[in-house]
Amino acid sequence: MRFLGEWMADSIRLGLALALALLAMQIPAVAQSYRAALSQVVAATERDIAERHRIARDYYRLPQEAPPSEILESLRRSEPANAAGLVASAEQAALLRNTAERLDSASPLTRPLLALWDGMVDERAGKQAILHRAWEDHVPSVLLSAAPASYGLGGLILGLLLARLLLAPFIARHYRHA
Numbered sequence: 001m002r003f004l005g006e007w008m009a010d011s012i013r014l015g016l017a018l019a020l021a022l023l024a025m026q027i028p029a030v031a032q033s034y035r036a037a038l039s040q041v042v043a044a045t046e047r048d049i050a051e052r053h054r055i056a057r058d059y060y061r062l063p064q065e066a067p068p069s070e071i072l073e074s075l076r077r078s079e080p081a082n083a084a085g086l087v088a089s090a091e092q093a094a095l096l097r098n099t100a101e102r103l104d105s106a107s108p109l110t111r112p113l114l115a116l117w118d119g120m121v122d123e124r125a126g127k128q129a130i131l132h133r134a135w136e137d138h139v140p141s142v143l144l145s146a147a148p149a150s151y152g153l154g155g156l157i158l159g160l161l162l163a164r165l166l167l168a169p170f171i172a173r174h175y176r177h178a
Contacts, residue, residue, distance in 0.1 A: 009167050016166070017159030024155025026140055028147040031103075031115035033134035038100040041130060045093040052086055092125040099127070108147045 053071050057064060060074045068090075075083035099118060106114050119131025142148070 005170075009171065012167060013160060013163040016163040017156050020159030020162070021152045021156035022140075022142065024158070025142055025148040025152040026138065027116065027151050028108075028112040028145075029141060029143060030135055030138050031112035033138050034115045034119050034131050035100060035103050035111075037130045037134045037137075038096050038103075041126075042093050042096045042100065045089055045096070049086065049089050049093065052082075052089075095125045096127075096130075099125075108145075109150055112147060112151065 053068060056062070056071045056075055057066055060071075062071060062074060072083050072086065075086065099122075103111055103115055103118075116131070119127050119134075122128075
């Protein structure tokens with residue numbers, strides 16, 4: 001019976017350690033998906049802004065080379081809500097573009113943590129929804145580069161620690177009865 005108990009404890013340790021290692025190795029890939037999704041949202045928002053500018057130029061008969069400030073001023077006079085929406089879209093695009101640039105400038109090891117933190121904590125510009133979508137679209141894979149390997153090692157260590165904590169009451173009881 002002791003043999004089976006030790007085998008079960010070793011299996012739990014190994015299983016939990018490997019599961020957390022593989023889960024941790026996904027963090028850099030999810031962060032990369034989040035970064036790509038930020039770029040896609042920025043591009044879509046910029047296309048929307050350009051289309052709204054084009055429509056406003058046509059409607060208000062503004063010259064094609066009219067700067068955005070002139071377009072906004074025309075909108076503010078007759079359609080303040082539309083102007084406010086256009087400003088909000090431009091601010092969202094700028095915020096997401098700055099986030100993407102900040103992620104690009106981070107080191108490969110800290111980029112995943114920065115991306116996940118940003119996506120989970122910052123509620124502006126729909127970042128949580130973007131991170132959620134990146135997670136949903138993520139296809140698990142094992143990448144062997146510095147960042148995933150480092151995160152995998154951290155997950156392995158954390159898994160072993162959690163397994164040890166999970167099994168501690170049973171192991172302590174076993175040694176008391178031995």
